[in-house]
Amino acid sequence: xxxxxxxxxxxxxxxxxxxxxxxxxxxxxxxxxxxxxxxxxxxxxxxxxxxxxxxxxxxxxxxxxxxxxxxxxxxxxxxxxxxxxxxxxxxxxxxxxxxxxxxxxxxxxxxxxxxxxxxxxxxxxxxxxxxxxxxxxxxxxxxxxxxxxxxxxxxxxxxxxxxxxxxxxxxxxxxxxxxxxxxxxxxxxxxxxxxxxxxxxxxxxxxxxxxxxxxxxxxxxxxxxxxxxxxxxxxxxxxxxxxxxxxxxxxxxxxxxxxxxxxxxxxxxxxxxxxxxxxxxxxxxxxxxxxxxxxxxxxxxxxxxxxxx
Amino acid sequence: xxxxxxxxxxxxxxxxxxxxxxxxxxxxxxxxxxxxxxxxxxxxxxxxxxxxxxxxxxxxxxxxxxxxxxxxxxxxxxxxxxxxxxxxxxxxxxxxxxxxxxxxxxxxxxxxxxxxxxxxxxxxxxxxxxxxxxxxxxxxxxxxxxxxxxxxxxxxxxxxxxxxxxxxxxxxxxxxxxxxxxxxxxxxxxxxxxxxxxxxxxxxxxxxxxxxxxxxxxxxxxxxxxxxxxxxxxxxxxxxxxxxxxxxxxxxxxxxxxxxxxxxxxxxxxxxxxxxxxxxxxxxxxxxxxxxxxxxxxxxxxxxxxxxxxxxxxxxxxxxxxxxxxxxxxxxxxxxxxxxxxxxxxxxxxxxxxxxxxxxxxxxxxxxxxxxxxxxxxxxxxxxxxxxxxxxxxxxxxxxxxxxxxxxxxxxxxxxxxxxxxxxxxxxxxxxxxxxxxxxxxxxxxxxxxxxxxxxxxxxxxxxxxxxxxxxxxxxxxxxxxxxxxxxxxxxxxxxxxxxxxxxxxxxxxxxxxxxxxxxxxxxxxxxxxxxxxxxxxxxxxxxxxxxxxxxxxxxxxxxxxxxxxxxxxxxxxxxxxxxxxxxxxxxxxxxxxxxxxxxxxxxxxxxxxxxxxxxxxxxxxxxxxxxxxxxxxxxxxxxxxxxxxxxxxxxxxxxxxxxxxxxxxxxxxxxxxxx
Numbered sequence: 012x013x014x015x016x017x018x019x020x021x022x023x024x025x026x027x028x029x030x031x032x033x034x035x036x037x038x039x040x041x042x043x044x045x046x047x048x049x050x051x052x053x054x055x056x057x058x059x060x061x062x063x064x065x066x067x068x069x070x071x072x073x074x075x076x077x078x079x080x081x082x083x084x085x086x087x088x089x090x091x092x093x094x095x096x097x098x099x100x101x102x103x104x105x106x107x108x109x110x111x112x113x114x115x116x117x118x119x120x121x122x123x124x125x126x127x128x129x130x131x132x133x134x135x136x137x138x139x140x141x142x143x144x145x146x147x148x149x150x151x152x153x154x155x156x157x158x159x160x161x162x163x164x165x166x167x168x169x170x171x172x173x174x175x176x177x178x179x180x181x182x183x184x185x186x187x188x189x190x191x192x193x194x195x196x197x198x199x200x201x202x203x204x205x206x207x208x209x210x211x212x213x214x215x216x217x218x219x220x221x222x223x224x225x226x227x228x229x230x231x232x233x234x235x236x237x238x239x240x241x242x243x244x245x246x247x248x249x250x251x252x253x254x255x256x257x258x259x260x261x262x263x264x265x266x267x268x269x270x271x272x273x274x275x276x277x278x279x280x281x282x283x284x285x286x287x288x289x290x291x292x293x294x295x296x297x298x299x300x301x302x303x304x305x306x307x308x309x310x311x312x313x314x315x316x317x318x319x320x
Numbered sequence: 321x322x323x324x325x326x327x328x329x330x331x332x333x334x335x336x337x338x339x340x341x342x343x344x345x346x347x348x349x350x351x352x353x354x355x356x357x358x359x360x361x362x363x364x365x366x367x368x369x370x371x372x373x374x375x376x377x378x379x380x381x382x383x384x385x386x387x388x389x390x391x392x393x394x395x396x397x398x399x400x401x402x403x404x405x406x407x408x409x410x411x412x413x414x415x416x417x418x419x420x421x422x423x424x425x426x427x428x429x430x431x432x433x434x435x436x437x438x439x440x441x442x443x444x445x446x447x448x449x450x451x452x453x454x455x456x457x458x459x460x461x462x463x464x465x466x467x468x469x470x471x472x473x474x475x476x477x478x479x480x481x482x483x484x485x486x487x488x489x490x491x492x493x494x495x496x497x498x499x500x501x502x503x504x505x506x507x508x509x510x511x512x513x514x515x516x517x518x519x520x521x522x523x524x525x526x527x528x529x530x531x532x533x534x535x536x537x538x539x540x541x542x543x544x545x546x547x548x549x550x551x552x553x554x555x556x557x558x559x560x561x562x563x564x565x566x567x568x569x570x571x572x573x574x575x576x577x578x579x580x581x582x583x584x585x586x587x588x589x590x591x592x593x594x595x596x597x598x599x600x601x602x603x604x605x606x607x608x609x610x611x612x613x614x615x616x617x618x619x620x621x622x623x624x625x626x627x628x629x630x631x632x633x634x635x636x637x638x639x640x641x642x643x644x645x646x647x648x649x650x651x652x653x654x655x656x657x658x659x660x661x662x663x664x665x666x667x668x669x670x671x672x673x674x675x676x677x678x679x680x681x682x683x684x685x686x687x688x689x690x691x692x693x694x695x696x697x698x699x700x701x702x703x704x705x706x707x708x709x710x711x712x713x714x715x716x717x718x719x720x721x722x723x724x725x726x727x728x729x730x731x732x733x734x735x736x737x738x739x740x741x742x743x744x745x746x747x748x749x750x751x752x753x754x755x756x757x758x759x760x761x762x763x764x765x766x767x768x769x770x771x772x773x774x775x776x777x778x779x780x781x782x783x784x785x786x787x788x789x790x791x792x793x794x795x796x797x798x799x800x801x802x803x804x805x806x807x808x809x810x811x812x813x814x815x816x817x818x819x820x821x822x823x824x825x826x827x828x829x830x831x832x833x834x835x836x837x838x839x840x841x842x843x844x845x846x847x848x849x850x851x852x853x854x855x856x857x858x859x860x861x862x863x864x865x866x867x868x869x870x871x872x873x874x875x876x877x878x879x880x881x882x883x884x885x886x887x888x889x890x891x892x893x894x895x896x897x898x899x900x901x902x903x904x905x906x907x908x909x910x911x912x913x914x915x916x917x918x919x920x921x922x923x924x925x926x927x928x929x930x931x932x933x934x935x936x937x938x939x940x941x942x943x944x945x946x947x948x949x950x951x952x953x954x955x956x957x958x959x960x961x962x963x964x965x966x967x968x969x970x971x972x973x974x975x976x977x978x979x980x981x982x983x984x985x986x987x988x989x990x991x992x993x994x995x996x
Contacts, residue, residue, distance in 0.1 A: 049485045114692065121400045124485060125626060126691040128619065132684025140678045248615065252496070255489065290504045297493035304490050305478040 016162030021281040023160070027169045027238060029277020030176035034231035035254035036261070036269035037183065038104070038224030044200040044264035045220050046116070051127040052107050054251030055134035056225050060100045060232025061149065061242035062138060067095040068150040076240065080152040088152055089233075093175070097229040103134075104225025105218050113214065131247070138244040146243045149236035172234050179230050180270055183223065187266055192219055200264065249293075253280065256300040262313020271312060351377075351540050355533045375532035375604075380644035381539035382601045387624040387636035388546050389593025394622070395631035395701065396559060397586035398566025400488040403475075403495020404621055407591040409613035410471050411464035411598025413502055413509060416608040418455035419519035422510050425451050457521030460599045468595025469588040476587030480580055495618050503610040514609030521603050528603075535604045542600060543637070546593055549850050550633045553589070556849030556860070557835075557842045562586055563631070564825050564836045571823035574785055576811040576840030576905060585846060616680065623683045626690050629697020638698050646682065651675045702827050705884040712880030719926070721933035722873040728903070731938035733764035734798065738909050738940040739784070739815075744793030744803070746776075746783050746964075753779040755964045756793070761909065763798075766931075766941040768955035768972070770948075772984055776964040777944045778820055781911050784942075785817050786810040798908070812840045814908030818898045818915060820944070826887035830878055833886055833897050834867040837904030870900045873930075892923045909940040916947055928953055948976070960984070 012020065035057055042050045071088055072078065080088055107130055115123045156167035187193040192215075198206040199216045207213050235250065236242055257276040261268025276296060283292040303310060354377070357369035386408060393401045417423055427442055427449035434440045439459075441452045455463075475494045479487050502509045509515060520528045521538070528534040553559050561582045564572035573579050602608045624643055628635025655675045662670025675682075696702065722728075739761040746754040754776045761767045769777050782788035784795055786807040795803040802810050816837070824833050842863055848856040871878045874896050881889060886897050895915060902910055915931070916924040928950045935941060935954065945951050951958060952972040960968040960975055962984040968975050975981055 047485070049489060111688065111692065118695070120398075121485075121488070122691045122695055124400070124488065125622070126688055128622075129684045129687025129691065132619070132680050133688065134684075136678050136681035136684060140673065140675075140681060144677070252492070259489070288504075290500070294497050294500050294504075297497050300493045301478060301490050304482060304486050308482065308486065 012162045017285055018282075019161060020163035021285045022278060023163060023165050023169060025278030025281035026274060027172050027277070028280060029257075029274035030172050031231050031234045031238070031273075032250070032254045032257045032276050033270040033273025034176055034179065034227045034234065035250060036258040036273045037180070037227045037266065039255050039258040040261070040263055040266060040269040041196075041220045041224040043258070044266075045196065045203070045217055046112075046123075048112070048123050048127070049255070050107075050224075051124065051251075052130040052134065053104075053127075053224065053228055053254075054247035055131040056100050056103050056107075056247075057228040057232050057235075057251060057254075058242070058244060058247030059103060059134055059138065060096050060229040061236045061246065062142060062147075063099045063229070064092050064096040064233045064236050065147060065149050065242060067092045068152070073150040073152045075148050076151050078150070078152055079154050081154060085152055089175075093230060093233050096233050097226040100229030100232065101222040101226035104221040104228075107225075108218055108221040113217070116217075135244050135247060142244070144244060146241055149240045149242050151237055151240050153237065168237055172238060175230065175234060179227065183227065184266060186223070192216070196220060253296055256296055256303075259300060260303050260310055262310025265310065265313045268310055268312035272310070348544070355536055371532045374536050376644070376648045378532060378536045378539045378604060379601075380641060380648070381536075381543050382597050382604075383621070383624060383644055384543055384637045384640035385539075385546060385597040385600070386594055386621045387628065387640040388543070388550050388633065389590045389597065390621050391625050391628075391631065391633065391636040392550060392553065392562075392593070393586050393590035394625055395629075395636070396554060396566065397562040397583060399479075399583060399586060400485075401491040401587075401590065402488045402615070402618055402622065403491040403493065403498070404590070404594060405613045405615070405617035406475070406495045406498035407468040407472060407594035408598040408601070408617065409498050409502060409610070410468045410591075411595030412602040412608050412613070413515075413598075414464045414467055414595070415455065415457070415460040415599040416515040416518050416602050417508055418453040418460070420510075420515040421452060421517050422515055423453065423508055427451055454519060457519075457599070457603050458523075460603075461596055464595035464599040465592035466595075468598070469592040472587040472589075472591025473584050475591075476584050480583055492615070492618075495615060499610040499613045502613075509610070512610065514607055516607050518602055518606040518608065520606060530606075535600075538600065542596065546596070547633060547637065552850045552852060553846065554633060556852075556856075557839060557844040557863075558582070558585070558846050558849045560828075560832060560836050561839055563828055563832070564839075566631075567825035567827060568823050570787065570807075571819070571825065572836070573807040574787065574811065574817060574819075574823070575836050575901060576808045577836070578806070578808045589846070619680075620683060623686055627686055627698060629700045631701030632697060632699045635697045635699035635701065642698070643683075643686075647676075647679050651679060651682075702885060705829075705888060708880055708884075712876065714876075719929065721929040723875045724869075725873060725933045725937065727869045727873070728934075728937055731764070731908070731940075733938045736763060736799075737761060738763040738765075738798060739942065740794075740796045741780070741784065742794045742796070744780075744783060744795060745791045746779055746788055747791050752964050754783065754790075754961075757961070757964070757966050759959050759966070761940055761942050762956075763940055764935075764938045765956045766935050766943060766954050768943045768945055768951045768958045769961060770945065770951060770958060770975075771961035774963075775961040775984075777961055778913055779964075780961070781817055781913050781942075781944065784810070784911065785815060808840065811905060814906070815911065816902035816905045816907035816909075817911035818895070818902055818913055820913040820917065822894050822898055824886050824894055824898050824901065827885055829883050829885055830871065830889070830897055830900075831864070831867055831882045834870055834900050834904045835863055837901035838863050838866060839905075841906055867904055870904050873903075874900065892919050895919065895927075903934075907939070909942060910934065911942045913944045914946060915943070916945065916950055924950060948972075952976075 038053045039050060042048055068088065071091065073088065111126055111130060112123055115126060153168050153171065158165045187196060195206065195211040196216050196219065198209065198211055199213055203213055235246070253276055254273065257272035258269045259272070260275060261270070261272025279299065280292050280296060283295045287295070355369055355374050357365040360366065386404070390401065390404050393399050393404070424445070431440050431451050435442060439453065439455055441454050443450050443452045475491070479490045482490060503511055522528060561572065561577045564575065564577050565579060565582060569579060620643070624639035625636050626639070627642060628637065628639030655673065658670050658673050658675070662668065690697065737760045741757060741759040743756045743758060744754055745752065745756055757780065759767070769780060771777055779788060783790050786805050786809065790803055793803065794801060797813055797815060800813065802813055802815070825836065842859055844856050844859060868882070871882055877893060877896055878900065881893065886894055889897065899912070899915065912931070916927050919927065924947060931941065931954055943955065955972055958970065958972050958975045959966060960981050967980045967984060968978045
């Protein structure tokens with residue numbers, strides 16, 4: 012492959028990876044936008060999602076790479092897997108908010124964040140204890156079709172992943188921008204106290220944000236499984252930290268920013284791996300995280316938050 | 321144990337302190353004689369003090385070292401560091417790289433002096449002479465403390481402007497980067513395979529080898545020293561500054577704490593301790609791989625600190641001990657029991673459970689349970705406030721100003737103006753908060769600033785004290801430009817303030833709050849705090865005396881509550897603490913932002929008389945106040961702000977009749993109806 016072909020190839024790969032990061036970043040950004048909380052539990056909700064998706068697919072008879080579907084059956088199976096995973100993850104997210112974080116909402120300091128670290132540990136290590144620490148072969152019913160674009164190759168799963176992500180993100184944007192609850196959500200993000208006085212049920216808004224964010228993590232989990240055909244109990248940390256970087260890069264609290272940041276981080280990761288070294292991809296990503304936080308804490312699309320002190 | 325006056329006041333009683341000292345001495349003796357139990361000949365004791373157990377205790381102590389260090393960063397200074405293992409790794413690799421058989425440059429004359437110092441050896445591999453580094457463990461300990469501290473400053477620097485959560489994420493990023501760098505720096509670190517054959521320490525020619533006992537004693541010495549250091553730092557000007565930052569950053573800087581220096585000092589101190597722990601840990605293990613320093617280690621240390629109690633020195637040690645005992649002894653036994661239960665009951669699932677592997681699950685449970693139910697930890701850092709008796713609780717309303725106000729001494733009234741604010745403009749985005757405001761406060765005078773809400777009064781205070789930047793203009797204090805100075809510099813010049821919404825340090829005692837006010841007038845640094853030479857002792861003693869003198873000014877309002885945490889005080893008392901704190905800084909001008917807000921008429925009158933006292937001593941005062949009777953009573957001159965502009969100035973009575981002022985306060989047309 013020529014240098015240009017490599018560039019095209021890594022752009023395709025990067026956009027796919029980026030679509031997944033975007034979905035995952037949305038959860039961080041929605042919760043942060045409303046509660047100013049970095050939700051470390053999100054890492055593990057995503058990881059649990061890959062296991063839920065795996066279970067859903069297996070229960071529909073799709074084992075490993077042996078069952079290949081086409082047409083309507085394929086669409087049906089993927090939709091069921093997505094719906095199941097998104098629902099379960101959404102409910103886990105709601106549970107975390109309802110039973111743990113809500114009770115700490117008025118507590119100052121790092122208590123909430125430390126709690127989310129704890130929950131993240133509990134989730135990932137419960138999977139380790141009860142399901143196992145080995146890698147799992149994630150079922151993939153999608154046929155192996157490849158398209159050639161110049162010298163680059165595109166797997167059929169890649170446009171499929173873009174489509175899934177695009178539909179979900181458009182849906183979420185519509186929800187946040189155009190529905191009553193979405194409007195309440197934006198109002199709460201601006202000023203929870205004022206929103207409450209205007210009759211917004213803040214508890215319900217927060218719960219919705221957790222549900223939607225975690226459901227997006229569930230969708231990201233399906234995407235992850237289909238793309239890598241693999242999962243284990245600690246994938247949440249690496250993917251989650253990249254997605255968090257994406258959310259910060261785009262401007263944390265900003266929904267379009269999370270999408271943009273996800274795509275950028277995906278492309279940066281594949282390009283670094285291709286043109287520098289796989290070993291340094293993580294260092295590059297975390298360096299970006301640090302540089303953005305230090306020099307432009309508001310991110311690419313975010314505005315500078317007013318000083319609340 | 322600590323014997324500072326602050327500590328002694330806060331201690332519940334002398335007997336309690338003695339009991340605590342006895343427990344600590346007892347534990348220490350137990351630790352010292354423990355390995356000797358293997359010499360007793362009693363089988364049980366010999367088993368207890370086996371090499372394996374001695375080794376586990378030494379490992380436990382290295383975790384306790386880490387927890388002690390992280391407690392300085394997270395517990396004292398309130399900087400949530402999620403990448404603490406990075407400094408552990410730096411200390412470990414420093415010793416590892418310079419003693420393992422990994423980096424071996426060709427021998428040349430350059431190395432000969434180092435060979436004479438015993439830092440390198442000449443070796444011959446395949447006929448070629450190469451260098452083998454043999455850095456002494458005893459040299460590596462201070463060296464790794466120094467190098468890790470430097471990295472602490474380096475990593476800390478970009479995070480200084482960030483608060484809370486963002487700080488956690490950046491440190492997490494550094495914590496990820498450092499092990500990856502060690503992983504990728506293959507020629508130096510041997511990558512994922514790690515360094516092997518790291519040299520065992522030796523003392524007077526005796527190599528520690530793989531005998532656990534000498535490591536154990538090194539660990540005991542280290543933990544004793546570092547606990548001592550940690551306590552000495554806590555009970556000093558340095559520790560108070562850290563806690564002030566933790567409690568309220570803006571309040572701390574306004575009271576003279578240099579945020580940059582003290583945050584970096586906290587990072588560096590914590591990092592240095594981690595560096596020491598790293599060198600020790602790796603010398604004992606004699607092998608180092610990058611995955612020994614990943615996020616899980618940072619998280620584990622955090623769990624230890626959280627479990628023990630953030631900010632609590634003994635808590636950090638207790639947390640490390642509990643978790644290590646769980647990890648190294650109890651879980652293995654528990655797993656075995658569960659397996660036996662599985663075999664006995666025929667439930668195959670139980671046989672597969674391995675709890676040792678799921679120590680992280682337990683860490684998670686501990687974090688959640690502690691945060692939900694016991695955030696102060698096993699051994700809370702905040703001591704319980706002693707109960708007040710009836711007399712102490714009963715407020716003695718005192719008329720006629722401060723009690724014994726002469727203790728403050730007379731302020732020298734200088735010629736001319738103390739404060740000159742000229743043409744100061746402050747803009748927030750498109751909003752003009754102050755527009756070319758001019759104001760003078762003559763030395764020894766009292767000037768009041770009044771105006772409707774949102775007229776820019778507090779912004780005026782903020783720009784004078786350096787919390788807000790001005791777009792243009794000049795602020796001269798005693799002839800010297802102070803505009804653009806950092807808040808702590810402004811306080812050092814003698815400008816002290818209180819805040820409209822009270823910014824005292826909620827989890828600290830009344831005495832500690834007032835002592836922080838003296839921060840800029842004291843000089844104790846970290847070395848003085850640790851070694852506590854006579855000069856430092858004397859300074860601390862004077863500081864406490866001064867603080868108590870000031871507290872006593874308020875009569876029985878504050879004096880019986882010296883050892884109480886201020887979060888439990890009444891609203892009026894919290895205002896008094898803030899004023900006491902400002903007075904403790906020996907100000908030349910005092911800026912009071914609505915000092916009587918929220919006070920009842922009696923309390924207002926009491927405070928007004930006290931302010932009058934300060935005036936009679938010659939202290940210059942700039943006052944924001946809504947209660948016009950207070951203003952009339954106190955102020956020589958009144959400045960009226962409205963929408964960021966000065967609309968009137970003059971004696972109180974005159975200003976009261978000013979038409980524009982009435983309009984600003986009561987609305988358009990008010991002035992006309994008054995005239996009619």
